[in-house]
Every structure is written in structure tokens, then in C-alpha cells.
Amino acid sequence: MSASTLLNRLDGVKQTGKDRWIARCPAHRDKRPSLAIRELDGRTLAHCFAGCETSSVLAAVGLDLNDLFPERQGGYSGQKERKPFYASDILRCVAFEALLVSIAALNVARGVELPEEDRKRLLIAASRLQGAVEACDE
Ligand SMILES: [Zn+2]
Structure with missing residues (x-):
């Protein structure tokens, strides 16, 4: 499957290279x-x-893993691509998390006590940023 099959079903698509x-x-x-x-050697790779x-x-757009790897007999092998995504793209995908953390930090600096919900969201931000680091290291 070429990437366009997936891209046509997505919103907010932006080409980065x-x-x-x-x-x-x-x-x-x-x-x-x-x-x-990312489209690579006729395959399409996607990572949230x-x-x-x-x-x-x-599944959310009516496709499955076998759609991404049509040329392989037996479909998806589960084999991982080493560093499939550019660090710059990964950074774009988690940039909002850094913004969120900075807003929370400003509020704390102003003496605002963060509600439980916001504190939980900060932990999610930390884990997403950590995940991004790991994706760059793979
Ligand atoms: Zn997602």
C-alpha cells in the first residue's frame, strides 16, 4: 500500500519531507x-x-496491518524498522506536550495550585516525551 491510501483517510496531513x-x-x-x-521501500509506517x-x-480508518505490507507473503511480519522516523518529525508530534508543561510551570510559578486532572496530564506529557526519546534511540 502506498502512503496515500492512509493519508487520504487522515485529517490535518502535513508533508514534512x-x-x-x-x-x-x-x-x-x-x-x-x-x-x-513514512513511506519506505513500498511499505507505509505509522506511529502515534x-x-x-x-x-x-x-482500525480507526478501516485498514489493518496487512494493508501496510501488501508485498510480503503472509502479511505483517512484526519486524521493526530501525529509526523509521526523523527526530524532527517526532519533535513536531510531541511539541504540544512541551507547551503544556510550560503553561503548567507558569501557573505553579504564579502560585496556582494545579488540579488533580492537570497533574495527571503532566504525567502523560512526561511519558509521551520519554516515548519520543525512545523512538529516536531505537
Ligand atoms: Zn493516537
């Missing part, structure tokens, strides 16, 4: 792009940096 894009993830309420997409499984992302 040759054969690479970011888009809003269809598997969670994504206001800003968290999904990185908010933590959705790729199978969930595809």
Missing part, C-alpha cells in the same frame, strides 16, 4: 498532529506519539 508526513491521529482525540507517517497502537490507528 520526501515520503514523510505528520497528521492528526484518528484513534484518539487529537487536536494537533501526533501521528508520523500519544501512545496509540498502530493497529488501533489503522
